[in-house]
Structures are given as C-alpha cells and as structure tokens.
Amino acid sequence: xxxxxxxxxxxxxxxxxxxxxxxxxxxxxxxxxxxxxxxxxxxxxxxxxxxxxxxxxxxxxxxxxxxxxxxxxxxxxxxxxxxxxxxxxxxxxxxxxxxxxxxxxxxxxxxxxxxxxxxxxxxxxxxxxxxxxxxxxxxxxxxxxxxxxxxxxxxxxxxxxxxxxxxxxxxxxxxxxxxxxxxxxxxxxxxxxxxxxxxxxxxxxxxxxxxxxxxxxxxxxxxxxxxxxxxxxxxxxxxxxxxxxxxxxxxxxxxxxxxxxxxxxxxxxxxxxxxxxxxxxxxxxxxxxxxxxxxxxxxxxxxxxxxxxxxxxxxxxxxxx
Amino acid sequence: xxxxxxxxxxxxxxxxxxxxxxxxxxxxxxxxxxxxxxxxxxxxxxxxxxxxxxxxxxxxxxxxxxxxxxxxxxxxxxxxxxxxxxxxxxxxxxxxxxxxxxxxxxxxxxxxxxxxxxxxxxxxxxxxxxxxxxxxxxxxxxxxxxxxxxxxxxxxxxxxxxxxxxxxxxxxxxxxxxxxxxxxxxxxxxxxxxxxxxxxxxxxxxxxxxxxxxxxxxxxxxxxxxxxxxxxxxxxxxxxxxxxxxxxxxx
Ligand SMILES: Nc1ncnc2c1ncn2[C@@H]1O[C@H](COP(=O)(O)OP(=O)(O)OP(=O)(O)O)[C@@H](O)[C@H]1O
Ligand SMILES: [Mg+2]
Numbered sequence: 001x002x003x004x005x006x007x008x009x010x011x012x013x014x015x016x017x018x019x020x021x022x023x024x025x026x027x028x029x030x031x032x033x034x035x036x037x038x039x040x041x042x043x044x045x046x047x048x049x050x051x052x053x054x055x056x057x058x059x060x061x062x063x064x065x066x067x068x069x070x071x072x073x074x075x076x077x078x079x080x081x082x083x084x085x086x087x088x089x090x091x092x093x094x095x096x097x098x099x100x101x102x103x104x105x106x107x108x109x110x111x112x113x114x115x116x117x118x119x120x121x122x123x124x125x126x127x128x129x130x131x132x133x134x135x136x137x138x139x140x141x142x143x144x145x146x147x148x149x150x151x152x153x154x155x156x157x158x159x160x161x162x163x164x165x166x167x168x169x170x171x172x173x174x175x176x177x178x179x180x181x182x183x184x185x186x187x188x189x190x191x192x193x194x195x196x197x198x199x200x201x202x203x204x205x206x207x208x209x210x211x212x213x214x215x216x217x218x219x220x221x222x223x224x225x226x227x228x229x230x231x232x233x234x235x236x237x238x239x240x241x242x243x244x245x246x247x248x249x250x251x252x253x254x255x256x257x258x259x260x261x262x263x264x265x266x267x268x269x270x271x272x273x274x275x276x277x278x279x280x281x282x283x284x285x286x287x288x289x290x291x292x293x294x295x296x297x298x299x300x301x302x303x304x305x306x307x308x309x310x311x312x313x314x315x316x317x318x319x320x321x
Numbered sequence: 322x323x324x325x326x327x328x329x330x331x332x333x334x335x336x337x338x339x340x341x342x343x344x345x346x347x348x349x350x351x352x353x354x355x356x357x358x359x360x361x362x363x364x365x366x367x368x369x370x371x372x373x374x375x376x377x378x379x380x381x382x383x384x385x386x387x388x389x390x391x392x393x394x395x396x397x398x399x400x401x402x403x404x405x406x407x408x409x410x411x412x413x414x415x416x417x418x419x420x421x422x423x424x425x426x427x428x429x430x431x432x433x434x435x436x437x438x439x440x441x442x443x444x445x446x447x448x449x450x451x452x453x454x455x456x457x458x459x460x461x462x463x464x465x466x467x468x469x470x471x472x473x474x475x476x477x478x479x480x481x482x483x484x485x486x487x488x489x490x491x492x493x494x495x496x497x498x499x500x501x502x503x504x505x506x507x508x509x510x511x512x513x514x515x516x517x518x519x520x521x522x523x524x525x526x527x528x529x530x531x532x533x534x535x536x537x538x539x540x541x542x543x544x545x546x547x548x549x550x551x552x553x554x555x556x557x558x559x560x561x562x563x564x565x566x567x568x569x570x571x572x
Contacts (some may be wrong), residue, residue: 160561217400
C-alpha cells in the first residue's frame with residue numbers, strides 16, 4: 001500500500017520535471033471538457049449525494065424543529081421497530097410478490113411486442129402501431145387508475161355493466177377484492193409501459209447484422225431456428241442489462257402506481273413498503289422511521305443487484321459492471 | 322452439363338429505376354474457380370445474392386446443378402439451392418463455438434454423419450485445435466477459415482465468396498490468398514469469388530469475369546459481363562476458351 005503510493009508519488013514527480021506539469025497541461029488543453037463536466041457533477045452532488053447525508057435521520061429521532069444535527073441519536077431503534085412491526089412480513093411479501101409478477105409477466109411483455117412489431121413489413125403500419133403503443137406511457141399513473149376504475153367499478157364500470165346486463169348476475173367486485181388487486185396492478189402497469197419498453201428492444205433488433213439471418217437461411221434454418229440462433233442471442237445483452245436493473249429495484253414498486261388502487265378491502269394484499277412509507281411517514285409524520293424503511297429497501301436492492309450481477313457474469317459472461 | 326448456368330439475368334432493387342444487373346450471362350464448369358471483378362457498386366454482391374436465392378431476379382434463368390433455381394415464375398429458396406456462401410464480414414454466429422458454427426447447416430443429418438463431416442471440415446481448414454473457441458477469440462484469417470468450413474460443410478454444388486479479403490490487412494492477405502486457393506482446389510468445389518482487387522482474382526481464380534458499370538460506358542453493355550477471359554493457371558485453360566465463347570454469345 002505505502003510502496004505503491006510512494007511509487008506513484010515519484011512517478012508524478014518525475015513527470016512534473018518538464019516545465020509546467022504534464023497533468024496541468026493536459027487539463028489546460030482540454031479545459032472545455034472539464035467545464036462541460038461541471039453541471040453534471042453539481043447535479044449529482046446536489047440531487048443525489050446531499051440527500052444521502054439526510055439518511056442519518058434513520059439513526060436519529062428526527063424532529064423538524066430541532067433540525068437534523070440537533071436531533072438525538074437513537075441507534076438502530078427504527079430498524080428494530082420495523083422488523084418487529086406486526087405487518088412487516090405482510091409488506092415484505094406483497095412487495096416481493098408484486099415485483100416477482102412484474103419480472104415474470106411485465107418484463108418479457110415488451111420483448112414479445114418488439115419481436116411482433118419487428119415482423120411488420122409495411123413502414124406506415126409500423127409507424128402507426130409504434131405511436132399508438134407509446135401513447136399510454138405519457139399518461140400519469142393516476143389517470144391509468146382512473147381508467148381502470150371506469151372499466152371495473154361495480155357501479156359505473158363499463159365491463160361490469162356489460163357483465164351484469166348480459167348475465168343478470170351481481171357485479172364482480174374486482175377492485176374491492178384482495179385476491180385480484182395484484183393482478184390489476186401488474187396488468188394495468190403492463191398496459192401503460194409495454195409499448196414504451198419496446199423502444200430499447202427494437203433498437204437492439206435493428207443492431208443485429210442482417211447477414212447473420214441470410215447465413216442462417218442458406219444453411220436451412222427456418223423462422224424458429226433463426227429466432228433462436230440469431231434474434232435471441234442478439235437481444236440477450238439488452239435483456240440481461242434491463243433484467244439486472246429491474247432486480248436492483250425489487251423493493252421499489254413505485255408509489256404512484258399502487259397507491260390509487262389501495263383501499264381497506266384489498267390492503268391486505270396490496271400494501272407495499274412504498275405505500276406504507278407514505279402513510280406512516282408523510283401522513284403520520286414519522287420521518288425517521290420511514291427513512292429507516294427506505295434505507296432498508298435500498299440495502300436489499302443493492303445486495304440483490306450485486307448478487308444477480310455476479311450470477312449473470314458467471315453464467316453468461318455479461319454484467320452491468 | 323455445366324453446374325452453373327446464368328442466362329440473361331436482370332435485376333433491380335425494389336423502388337429503383339435503373340437496373341443493377343442487365344442481361345448477365347455466363348457459365349461455370351465443374352470444379353472451376355472463377356472470379357468476378359468490377360468497380361464498387363457494379364452489382365457484384367447483388368449477383369451473388371441472386372445466385373444464393375436471397376433476391377429474386379427480374380428476368381433471366383439461373384441453373385445450379387442441372388436444376389432451374391430461378392426464372393420468371395419460380396424461385397427455389399436458398400436452403401434448397403445447394404449453395405454455400407462466405408459473407409464479406411463472415412457472418413459467424415457470435416454466441417456459437419467454432420464447431421457449432423461449422424455444424425450449423427448439418428442439423429438435419431444423422432448425428433454420426435454430422436460428427437464425421439464436422440471433423441473433416443475442421444481438418445480441411447486446420448481448425449481442429451480451435452474448435453472450442455468463440456469467433457471473437459479468433460484472428461481474421463481463422464474466422465475466414467471457419468466461415469469457409471461452415472459454407473462447405475453441407476457439401477454445396479456451388480460456393481460463393483463475397484470479398485473474402487476485404488476485412489484483412491494487406492500483410493495477412495498475401496499468405497491467405499495462397500491458402501484459400503489451395504483449400505478451394507482441395508475441396509474440388511465450383512466456386513465464384515468476388516473481389517474489387519484483380520490481383521486477388523489472378524492469384525486464386527482460373528478465370529476472371531469482369532462486371533462493367535463505370536458511368537461513362539454504354540448503359541446496357543456496361544452491366545453485362547463483358548470480357549476478360551484470362552488464364553492464370555494452366556489447369557483452367559479449356560474452361561477459359563469456352564467461357565470466351567459464352568461471354569461473346571451473351572453480347
Ligand atoms: N438494398 C438495396 N436497395 C437498393 N439499392 C441497393 C441495395 N443494395 C445495393 N444497392 C445498389 O445496387 C448497386 C450494386 O450494389 P452491390 O452491393 O451489388 O455492389 P458491389 O459491386 O458489391 O459493390 P462493392 O464492391 O462496393 O461491394 C449499388 O449501386 C447499390 O447502391
Ligand atoms: Mg459488395
């Protein structure tokens with residue numbers, strides 16, 4: 001350790017022997033690039049690193065009037081409270097299950113859609129389809145939830161109305177039932193984001209060398225074999241990167257997506273860490289406690305990401321870093 | 322009976338007004354190695370794509386191995402034409418090992434035959450020791466040999482090579498030219514090679530077919546295979562005379 005430092009020091013000293021140090025000259029020569037770097041660095045410092053300091057309140061009894069520094073240290077009290085909270089396991093289970101459903105159903109959806117859209121030969125049709133499937137992405141989650149209510153509500157819902165008038169049965173209580181809430185959340189999420197998600201896969205598809213398809217055709221590969229031996233390997237790097245990023249976010253479901261759907265009747269299976277932190281933290285004023293929850297989520301996400309990246313590197317040789 | 326006969330072949334890309342190829346005619350003899358030369362954009366790659374069945378001709382007839390593979394009415398799909406193709410950038414499947422790349426076109430054969438043929442191809446191209454490598458772990462010349470082995474493995478009646486040296490540096494090229502020529506003669510295969518460099522063609526091929534197309538030329542004539550019957554190797558002497566006649570008769 002010391003030896004390498006010393007070596008580095010002598011090396012830099014010997015470089016500095018030339019009039020005006022080489023490093024400085026390099027800096028001066030390329031100074032426009034360093035100037036361009038400043039806004040990015042400032043952004044990360046102000047928006048990402050400074051708030052990180054605020055996470056100390058997870059270990060303090062934060063009081064808005066005293067401020068962060070003056071609040072008392074309480075050690076791991078909030079974490080203790082979280083892990084012994086009676087509904088902790090329920091929150092963990094809901095969060096992980098919805099995340100799992102998203103990985104199983106919502107993650108492959110844009111891949112399949114991109115593959116289908118890639119088969120469209122008429123350019124005008126392709127453009128129209130693309131525009132149409134991108135549109136829902138620009139709606140807010142609140143509006144999407146509103147649309148779902150307009151379809152499924154027992155009094156005014158279009159689908160429920162049709163169901164009642166055709167069968168004469170009582171309306172189905174989908175939005176009030178704990179059993180269907182996860183399905184509704186995941187599928188409305190797919191509807192909103194599937195088109196937008198195709199963009200990256202369509203780009204990856206255009207990046208595949210067309211002569212690979214031709215070589216496969218000459219060797220007698222049918223459509224399916226071309227898909228397996230050219231398309232899928234061509235998409236694999238993009239799929240792996242996105243899957244790893246998704247795994248890093250297993251604990252983050254997005255508050256906005258879920259909160260509009262939660263009501264006392266379905267909270268048992270729909271309540272997740274994100275909605276719970278909102279209710280307890282912002283509404284209940286328990287800032288320190290919810291910061292501890294947030295920190296717990298981040299640590300878990302980080303560990304999952306590191307493990308998944310290792311596994312991916314061992315299996316495919318590809319990883320995020 | 323010529324293994325390859327092309328008569329009055331014309332082609333234009335969809336939506337283009339000027340044809341890329343117009344009334345091209347030539348024949349190849351059994352086991353002949355012929356080279357197509359011509360300036361950039363003269364349609365050399367297009368001609369190979371037509372022979373391989375990757376494009377359909379506008380008019381004209383292509384016969385490979387006695388079978389009409391393309392005329393005005395029908396077009397036999399690439400896999401049933403009995404052609405092998407070495408692409409300009411080799412188009413090796415990046416996620417498959419050398420052995421799997423070579424065996425790619427053999428998947429319908431019985432396992433035993435597949436194994437024997439693979440071993441034979443590895444030996445021919447001297448890639449046996451590197452059979453377990455991935456394409457990105459090979460040098461340019463080794464990649465070329467793999468591409469060649471993959472194209473030869475299903476025992477095609479005709480082998481097409483598009484600019485086999487374009488992605489190699491000049492130093493490597495010299496040695497590889499000799500080696501490719503030796504390999505092709507050893508494989509005894511009818512072969513059509515494209516290059517913009519006439520010295521490549523002279524080094525390997527028995528005959529040179531020049532595809533015209535410089536802007537100044539008379540249009541129709543320019544897109545035919547005009548002349549150039551050049552004997553580079555004694556072996557191909559007869560072939561060249563015959564080709565001369567065919568080239569003339571196509572005018
Ligand atoms: N997909 C395509 N659509 C329209 N025109 C094309 C297409 N591919 C090639 N062309 C045109 O056809 C002509 C012949 O192209 P080709 O690739 O056969 O030339 P080439 O002789 O192989 O040239 P090079 O030596 O540069 O490879 C060119 O003028 C080119 O612009
Ligand atoms: Mg070309």
